[in-house]
Amino acid sequence: MRIPFNRPSFVNRESQYVRECLAGSDLGGDGKFTAKCRDWIERQLGAPSLLTHSCTAALELAAMLLVQAGDEVLMPSFTFPSTANAFVLRGAVPVFIDIRADTLNIDARLIEASITERTRAIVPVHYAGVGCEMEAIMSIAARHRLAVVEDAAQGYLSEWNGRALGTIGSLGAISFHQSKNVVSGEGGALVINDPALVQRAEILRDKGTNRTQFLQGAIDKYEWLDIGSSYLPSDLVAAVLLAQLEAAETTTATRLKLWHRYHEGFADAEHAGWLRRPIVPHQARLNGHIYYLLFESHRLRETVRTRLLDAGIEVYTHYVPLHSAPGGRRYGRVAGEMPVTDQVAATMLRFPIHSGMTETLVDEVVAASRMVGSRKAGTASR
Secondary structure, eight states: OOBOSOOOOOOSOHHHHHHHHHHSSOOSTTOHHHHHHHHHHHHHHSSOEEEESOHHHHHHHHHHHHOOTTOEEEEESSSOHHHHHHHHTTTOEEEEEOBOTTTOSBOGGGTGGGOOTTEEEEOOBOGGGOOOOHHHHHHHHHHHTOEEEEEOTTOTTOEETTEETTSSSSEEEEEOOTTSSSOOSSOEEEEEOOGGGHHHHHHHHBTTBOHHHHHTTSSSSOOBOSOOOBOOOOHHHHHHHHHHHHTHHHHHHHHHHHHHHHHHHTHHHHHHTSEEOOOOOTTEEOOOOOEEEEESSHHHHHHHHHHHHHTTBOOBOOOOOGGGSHHHHHHOEEOSOOHHHHHHHHHEEEEOOOTTOOHHHHHHHHHHHHHHHHHHHHHHHO
């Protein structure tokens, strides 16, 4: 594609750190670079964290810590399958709730009516790095003694009311996949905000053993204590991630500049009524992860998408809602109707945004979209 949807932004120190890692003797998990990444994340977020090989792994750890077979977990349907899969693997049932029309996040007003005696957790997903209504969600969770797991896969360096996403609930899951702002190829982190969960999380993450305490010199041997799996990333992966973390603030600023350029460019089109731009609450601090539009109809969305692809501009829709997917119908259940979720899935289009773009390229994408969309919308209105 002439203008690719995404391109990882490298900051030139990745190769230096990888060479340092290769020159050492420890390429496995919990090496020198893993420790440096953990310390960096904890300083940036102000909460304990464990590096994992993916955000999916972080969510699976959260599920292992919190739920058992037969439990129910409340979450939006408009999310990636990993959000539900992590809990399904533990025998829990995802219960899908509709999203808000403005932020596209779980509608907190619908949560309380969806709680049953089997409900154990709420999993808010911070779509596009825009924070959910965490005060309302945490209040509901407290009243019903539920855990909250923030799926902050898209939310690194975003905030809600001055607090980093992933640090408000009991646990938070972050992604460093190559499609995100800060990348390590594959990678993630579990943010642990409940001190009572830290020690067991370390055990589950390292194959159900107390190897972490052994490496810290607290015990003279380690042994099998609990269920678990191997969720540690290679230190080579952590070497790449460290360089990315060090440049994260700069990367975020670049993406935000492009995000606002898109937002300004589509203002007139929104005023004309044939699309809607993202709505960002005043409590939210963005990280510029996604720029999307919601078109007035599925047909118009598809027309714009096809024409842009033909012009070499890579654009994408987003999730197939989990409640309508085969896996969602098999393993989960729906709490109420899903009108907003279904409408958003049918009309959303995501646009290229990455640190390798320029404002000139953003202007080109906006102009091409406006040319196709306004003509089609005008025809439809007549």
